[in-house]
Amino acid sequence: MTEIDDVLVTRAGYDAVAELYTNLVERQLDSNPFDRAMLDIFAALVAETEPGMVAEVGCGPGRVSAYLKAAGLNVFGIDLSPEMIRQAQAAHPDIRFEEGSMEQMSLDDAALSGIVAWYSIIHTPPERVPTVLTEFARVLRPEGHVLFAFQAPEQAQGVEAFDHKVAPGYRWAPDTLAETLEETGFRVTARMLRAPRPDDRGPQGYVLAVRN
Template identity: 45%
Template sequence: MTEGSFLTSARAGYDTIAVPYAQLFAAELEAKPLDRSTLTAFAEMVGGAGPVVEVGSGPGRVAAYLAKQGLDVSGVDLSPEMVALARRTYPGLRFEEGSMTALDRADGALAGLVAWYSIIHIPPALLPEVFAEFRRVLAPGGRLLLAFQVGDESLHRTEGFGHTFSLTFHRLLPERITELLERAGFVVDAQLVRAPDEREKVPQAHLLAHKPA
């Protein structure tokens, strides 16, 4: 998949807000036990099977949490500013620039892949191609974890965190994502939809899946 304007826009937007975004969400997982439990379950399912990549890793907090659970995890993000920030914050982990649409990994190289609120910037029509890429890089039996906001609408923001930018967010229906994953060759193992907390406006979904052996 060649880079589209949605990737260029996402890169520029997160470059602009990297520092205030990281500050706002630095301790987010501490207040979200259900989110932590999903990440912990994913880590236990992967175990020591091999390397894991978080795509759209941002400032690195989720990758760092997974590393604490014992995973060999690295992060990939579109934004050079986010990657630089993650490297400074978590010098013991690996972070690199890249896109989930064309991952720099060999076929079957990964035991696990996490997209924690990052597929929300992919136009829904292109998700089948992204899920095919996820399947390509996962080894047989490899685990996949997705998190996203629930809904069927797209939102465009042009300002926030004291800056102007252009970012589009796509809310997604769990049943539709399950269907797309199954079409891509995944088996969906679990689905959690939790109520929004005080910062959130809509329910949040977590999906755990695997590539059949």
């Protein structure tokens, strides 16, 4: 696929399942202490530094944005899918959501205190992920925080393609994503690999980093 093709496939895939997906994930945070713990740590780190705007990139129906707002952050959401944005706006009218791309964000340099990419890089071809991370570094303030969640492969290193139900997907080993972050202007502060829960198709990873 070309760059345009894979973005179009991802947008169309999530547009087609937006309502179903929203219903599927709406209450997932309630039953997942690992997800809540990582989001709570991220919120605490942002609050410790100079607070400012936080973007959830690939926000989908906005459930993570809503969690971060409840934690006291000034958060807004960005997503490729206009149907997902509609779902987010309907469910969380007190939060700003806008259509956009994580590869070219309509933000000034150093505009953000934090970014959450919650299962957002999984549809980006691995060779373009460094471009995404460089864009994240551009829009983050120095010492701004970024949090990733993603599907992880069984092996300790590498990136693995998998058959995602919506669009082609890629699993990242936490150490591999950490190395890529270190090469694109970030300092990794935490990484975690957890065993799958009953509703997971495999291990899940998390990486926290700070912009140099």
